[in-house]
Amino acid sequence: MTPEQHATYRKSGYVVIPKLFTPAEMKPWLERLSGLIRGEIAPSEGMLVMRDVMVAKGVVQPERPEDAIAKVQDFDSDPVLRTYSEHPRLLAHVEGIVGEDIAAIHCMLINKPPGVDGRHPFHQDLLYFPFGPASRIVASWTALEPISRERGCLSVVPGSHRGELLPHKNPDWDYVNGGYFGAVGVGAHPDRVHLEMDPGDTVLFHPILLHGSGRNLSKGYRRAISTHFASSACRYRDGADTSGNRRYRMIRGRSTPGGILEPDAEAPTEPAPEPSTD
């Protein structure tokens, strides 16, 4: 990451890296997504292919299999898709934020089809990660095709990463996909910025940054691939349940005793990473 990109990340809580991936690099991920959605490829262990809520409830009858699926969650056991989370060019940027010891803590493909609501309310991803410091956690989100506002691009609230983790709840909408919680009292934030992106463009964002996305009003697809990363030295917050169904995996460097992959290990000789003062 260049010093300018790092400065942007610290100031705004996100940075867009243009064209981090080439079309040739993304083609296998798109083909794999298509194969999974069409049932031509069996999901690998732990992977979840999620239908959109409007399809699941029978409100929308999809014409094609691609019109039915909202997300493919937890692809880290898939030999093709995991090459995204392991890509050296991506990890070089991630390392600048979380440090050398990098774990992948969540990965997914997002397939926002036309014809469904598909909105994601403004939220903070730290809600899903009971550990910190937040400055050593980062999301990467890569556009797999042109993603305009009409296609339901990501929206972010610059600088909101300097706030606290807010309470979240289900938005008061008719159809909300499972797990799409919204930060209470945020709504369509007046300071939001719409991140229109070209294929391969990748946004890295802080887990306290308020972000969400709108409907896909186009007739095309809106596909993206995303992984959250954390320093292996992150520690669970006091009282956090460390026994759950974690699918965290070291990607680079080493695991840290007492950290997120070894929460019950003997207290480390090295301290947890300092939160960034930026």
Ligand SMILES: O=C(O)CCC(=O)C(=O)O
């Ligand atoms: O891609 C989207 O529409 C939103 C993704 C997102 O914010 C998330 O899953 O946390």
